[in-house]
Amino acid sequence: MFSRPPYIQCPYCGENSFGINTICDNHYTRRCRICWRPSGSERFETYPLPPLNKHVIYLDQFVISKMMKCIASGSGNPIDAKYGEYWIELYDRLMVLRNGQMIVCPYSDVHMDESILSGDHAKLKRMYEFLAFDVAFKSLHMIERMQMSNHANWWIEGLGDLHYEFDPQSVMSGAINTWQTWYYFSFPRNWLLNSREEKREYRERVHEKLKGLFRRWQNDQRSTFDDWFKAESAGYGKIILAEFARYYGKLKDISISGGLPSPFEIETPLIIDFVNDVLRVFESHGLSGKGLCSKVLDYFHSPSLQDIPNNRISSMMWAAVAQKAAHGQKRPLNKGMRDDIRFISVTLPYCDAMFIDKECHALLKESPPSKEIEKYGTKLFSLNNKQEFMEYLANILTTASAKHMAALSEVYGESWKIPHKPNFAE
Numbered sequence: 001m002f003s004r005p006p007y008i009q010c011p012y013c014g015e016n017s018f019g020i021n022t023i024c025d026n027h028y029t030r031r032c033r034i035c036w037r038p039s040g041s042e043r044f045e046t047y048p049l050p051p052l053n054k055h056v057i058y059l060d061q062f063v064i065s066k067m068m069k070c071i072a073s074g075s076g077n078p079i080d081a082k083y084g085e086y087w088i089e090l091y092d093r094l095m096v097l098r099n100g101q102m103i104v105c106p107y108s109d110v111h112m113d114e115s116i117l118s119g120d121h122a123k124l125k126r127m128y129e130f131l132a133f134d135v136a137f138k139s140l141h142m143i144e145r146m147q148m149s150n151h152a153n154w155w156i157e158g159l160g161d162l163h164y165e166f167d168p169q170s171v172m173s174g175a176i177n178t179w180q181t182w183y184y185f186s187f188p189r190n191w192l193l194n195s196r197e198e199k200r201e202y203r204e205r206v207h208e209k210l211k212g213l214f215r216r217w218q219n220d221q222r223s224t225f226d227d228w229f230k231a232e233s234a235g236y237g238k239i240i241l242a243e244f245a246r247y248y249g250k251l252k253d254i255s256i257s258g259g260l261p262s263p264f265e266i267e268t269p270l271i272i273d274f275v276n277d278v279l280r281v282f283e284s285h286g287l288s289g290k291g292l293c294s295k296v297l298d299y300f301h302s303p304s305l306q307d308i309p310n311n312r313i314s315s316m317m318w319a320a321v322a323q324k325a326a327h328g329q330k331r332p333l334n335k336g337m338r339d340d341i342r343f344i345s346v347t348l349p350y351c352d353a354m355f356i357d358k359e360c361h362a363l364l365k366e367s368p369p370s371k372e373i374e375k376y377g378t379k380l381f382s383l384n385n386k387q388e389f390m391e392y393l394a395n396i397l398t399t400a401s402a403k404h405m406a407a408l409s410e411v412y413g414e415s416w417k418i419p420h421k422p423n424f425a426e
């Protein structure tokens with residue numbers, strides 16, 4: 001329905017008015033803004049666009065929040081005197097690359113969930129949706145299930161090397177490598193969100209537990225990184241089995257008592273999905289009855305669970321935390337640590353680059369986690385190497401192909417180079 005610049009000569013009326021009509025996937029169409037052709041049954045010619053290979057860049061919530069605050073308050077921002085200019089320049093650079101179809105900064109349910117805790121919820125939402133177009137990570141739970149099913153399949157077959165494809169598109173909703181239409185839509189999404197109070201209360205509870213753990217690590221002078229890694233990674237299967245047993249115990253009690261369960265009592269914990277997935281995988285390999293049950297138990301007790309990518313990365317990060325505590329770190333863990341570690345460990349293999357907080361960055365730079373991360377080729381940035389992130393982004397722009405740059409001018413004119421700001425007033 002639109003006809004936007006840049007215009008070329010119209011093959012119908014001869015005016016310089018044949019503009020861009022639609023852009024989708026890897027092509028676009030044109031229409032005249034004066035004679036409005038093609039119209040009726042006339043066929044739209046499709047013009048091809050070169051294939052894309054966008055860098056997938058994850059921005060931690062704090063990065064989005066800093067940029068949003070600096071932009072919303074104008075350039076003379078009082079919010080972050082130390083890094084204010086950095087955030088504004090970073091935003092401009094990210095926007096130009098996003099407009100130039102070179103990067104995508106997907107958002108996630110963690111962004112949604114964390115922004116709930118902030119008074120600027122609506123502005124933050126606008127900001128990350130603006131940066132992401134309509135590309136978002138599937139829920140962490142879904143990605144964890146995918147990785148476990150893949151692993152369970154390999155484990156039951158007992159053949160060859162464990163192999164994962166870390167195709168970012170497989171963990172995103174919304175297409176990554178598609179030429180975006182010029183105008184911007186905010187796609188409403190339905191997220192399963194906890195209320196602000198629930199979220200806060202949950203975080204406090206987890207944090208209290210972590211503080212106890214941290215004290216234990218501080219006093220542990222005997223364990224090595226490997227001990228902590230093994231304990232942490234074996235915990236994955238144990239927790240799933242324990243939750244599963246607790247859930248079925250509850251169902252059994254209800255059944256024996258003959259009472260009607262309340263909706264709360266029969267609410268199925270998400271963790272049960274893992275057991276059901278593994279059951280399905282094993283059944284598809286011909287197992288049933290007692291044999292199936294004992295194999296499932298073997299599986300969740302198997303040390304091989306440490307090879308599931310998210311379990312491996314998160315166990316290494318926690319072992320690095322324990323190591324720092326044992327080596328005398330006094331500073332307690334920050335409250336977002338657990339969520340950050342979970343998010344990073346699940347999504348890292350699918351990202352080309354991540355801008356994360358300094359503490360997590362430091363954990364991933366420890367050895368052996370740094371060795372593990374090398375396997376995925378994900379570049380890591382934080383405030384500790386913030387200038388390197390700028391260079392990384394600059395490099396993406398300068399290495400774009402001539403064909404790609406020509407296509408940008410063809411469909412967007414020069415305006416893709418303008419880092420538009422979201423309208424926070426809406």
Ligand SMILES: [Zn+2]
Nearest residue numbers: 010013032035
């Ligand atoms: Zn025309």
